Amino acid sequence: MSSENSVPLLSQKHSGIPENLLEKAQNAKALIYETRTKSSSTRQRLPVIPQGIERGKFFQALDELQQVLGNENVEINDKPLVDGWYMEHPNTHDMMPILDDEELVASAVVYPSSTEDVQKIVLWANKYRIPIFPISMGRNLGYGGAAPRVRGSVVIDLGKRMSRILDINPDDYTCLVEPGVSFYALHETIQAKGYKHMWIDTPDLGGGSIVGNTLDRGVGYTPYGDHWACHSGLEVVLPTGEVIRTGMGALPGNNTWQSFPYGFGPYSDGIFSQSNFGIVTKMGMTLMPNPGGxxxxxxxxxxxxxxxxxxxxxxxxxxxxxxxxxxxxxxxxxxxxxxxxxxxxxxxxxxxxxxxxxxxxxxxxxxxxxxxxxxxxxxxxxxxxxxxxxxxxxxxxxxxxxxxxxxxxxxxxxxxxxxxxxxxxxxxxxxxxxxxxxxxxxxxxxxxxxxxxxxxxxxxxxxxxxxxxxxxxxxxxxxxxxxxxxxxxxxxxxxxxxxxxxxxxxxxxxxxxxxxxxxxxxxxxxxxxxxxxVAGTYNWNDNALMKFNERMKDALDPNGILAPGKSGIWPARYRGRGWELTKSSGNGSEGNGVAPSMTMKL
Structure with a gap:
């Protein structure tokens, strides 16, 4: 397959490549397709319906969501699964599957444009008890990519329409970004603004989301390499649809949200890292001063x-x-x-x-x-x-x-x-x-x-x-x-x-x-x-940590709709029904149904 100029540019797409890396990206793509023998699937597929909801009810729910977000922002996953490559990756499944392609696959993908849209999606999911799985950009390759843990979940692609750099402060070396901002995008923007005194910290590949990488506690290679330690301030949609801001963001009119992470009282940011306790829609980061050589x-x-x-x-x-x-x-x-x-x-x-x-x-x-x-x-x-x-x-x-x-x-x-x-x-x-x-x-x-x-x-x-x-x-x-x-x-x-x-x-x-x-x-x-x-290995004191996580999950997400199974944390509806994948469980990712959840007041 010829690479030609088909690699998307950052100037054209939030997930694109900077122009100075285009030739390198074209060469990388060509090498990948030279060794690819797996044929592109052309088999027509029916969408996978999540367990616990009738097929007719599911499509009725999607119709309702289309009316809220617009038809073009709700896509049913009924097409062949195309793996693509790093710069043109899927948001419907894992492009590097360990299991069968159809195991970890989405039923649909939705594209919010704002925190308010995310709230609407969360309330919709609670109404119909449909599992949702948020991704920032879906480039967490080697760890599952954009795939949802529960087959048939609706993936919330936050990156496509929520890709704004909301603020870069050249005085205190901070920024505020949405989930669709890649390391490429932040670096290019800083350079375009002429802020030569500021650096970003990037992982090995720069196309991933700053928000997604940080929430998964990824690392880079400058002295600011611990990304989670360098974040300051989150805006989060909870599984019940409420919105909170952590740290100084809880103080109306504050001016230190990106420069002091703790605020007052318990430090809650940690529960939104590697978890299924909320959907982060904004995040602050500190930037590194140019060291002068x-x-x-x-x-x-x-x-x-x-x-x-x-x-x-x-x-x-x-x-x-x-x-x-x-x-x-x-x-x-x-x-x-x-x-x-x-x-x-x-x-x-x-x-x-x-x-x-x-x-x-x-x-x-x-x-x-x-x-x-x-x-x-x-x-x-x-x-x-x-x-x-x-x-x-x-x-x-x-x-x-x-x-x-x-x-x-x-x-x-x-x-x-x-x-x-x-x-x-x-x-x-x-x-x-x-x-x-x-x-x-x-x-x-x-x-x-x-x-x-x-x-x-x-x-x-x-x-x-x-x-x-x-x-x-x-x-x-x-x-x-x-x-x-x-x-x-x-x-x-x-x-x-x-x-x-x-x-x-x-x-x-x-x-x-x-x-x-x-x-x-x-x-x-x-x-x-x-x-x-992996979660099962952190089992000190009769699995005390997982029991704590489960209590928190059930309190914050009573209907069990947000990313069930993420980090091994299953809501009550799924527990005890064989959803866990372990060394001895076999390679089927689904369990035996879900329990009815208690009605939540919306």
Missing amino acids: YESFMYAFEKDDNLAALMEIIRPLRIGNILENVAQVRHAIQSIAVKGKPRTAYFSGEGPMPSEIVHEYLRTTTIGDHAWLYYGMSYGPEHIRKYKLDIIDQEFKKIPGARKVDPATLPKDEYFWSRDRIAAGIPDLVELLWVNWVPNGSHVAFSPVSPIRGTDAMKLFNMGKRLHDKYGIDFFPAFCVGLREMHLIVEIVFDKNDSKKRKAANDCLREMIEDAAKEGYGEYRTHLVLMDQ
Whole structure:
């Protein structure tokens, strides 16, 4: 398939690409379609009706909603499921499914234009007891994308018509955005306004929603990399249709909503993060001051077991802020995969690629042979950077064979330069390329949290390697190091058109979750299909936390209409009816009906 100029531009569409990244996006799209063997579905489909509502009643309800929002803003999902790709993704299902395509699928998609429209949709859902599933932009790929957890839910696509940057304050370095604002859009707007003194913090790919990424506690790679810690102020539609503003936003006429997150009384923002307790329609964020200079650096380490010593060196430097950003320690095989070529360009055998082939290829590259690469950045004027970089160099070179890679030797298409841009708050698109490792490339992530300790890093690495070998999957580990913890991000790349490969990915993930939990490692984020299992590992004191979450869910959402099952939190209507997906439950995502809910006064 030709990429041509079909990639949407940001100037044309809220979910589009900045013009300066267009060629990169066209190339990425071309590579994806070159390896795609899954045929585009042309089968006419009937919409999936959510359990608990009669088909005739469902269409009657949709007719009513069309009258409220306009016919063009209520779309029935009765067309073939088209997977698309990152920049042209679906909002009806998961474009990278672990289960069958038809498992996690929407019945319809609606497009509100305002908080008031969201209120109307919520009240409508309560009236008919129809499950709704809000998305910001639906680019949470690797964790479920735009798919609803309950089959037949109505997806609320907040991004399409709620994509305004409501405020950028150049004096206190803050902004206020709606769910449809991408990292691309905020960066481009700041640049257009000439605010050179302000940076944004961006994740690996810049096309996702700032609101959605932050609510899911995603990270970026500047010193402002903890996005949830950098937000300030939410506007939320509750499952009953009421609207609240958190923090200082509850004070009429306040002037500090984006600069002081707490306000007065209990701090409620947390219950809207990774939850199904409300729909966020506005969010404030802090922006980073331009540090007056920056310098990326990269170190190569020779052996897999150098990881233990490296983490012991990283920990005090990170806590002491000598290592300033959320840095990445990535495994050697990813140095190959991120070039965007299929694995068959290097190895055509079955099972994991042998390490000798990985290292044989790396010896021919500019970077040279290695087991691990550390990507980091130093910020500030040159003399301050030099002071910190000298300390880092002295400490890292305590590991035998460690070497600093000279950026001047690297070609402009080397992955190092993408990390350089991202760590400087400039969104990019390169990270997508390793999905081309297999035909119909899809990915799903295993993301446990651990202390920054060598023993923990090696324990997780060895566990992941053992289980990937067991299931015949190439092992892609990367450690993202925070201030006092680190996230191991393992991306399983699989062929979504091969049911055996999907099952191997699912089985491997479930076994890693179970084994990690036994060692005290819990995931910070997970795919929709895995949420029940992950939530079940946080079971201290006879599942006290889940019982608390369920009580809160039933109080805030008495009819159980908002994103049932999100983060493993099921409303009373669904509990005890087999909706949970666990290691032993099989791969059907639906349960045995729903209980009638109590009538709520609207």
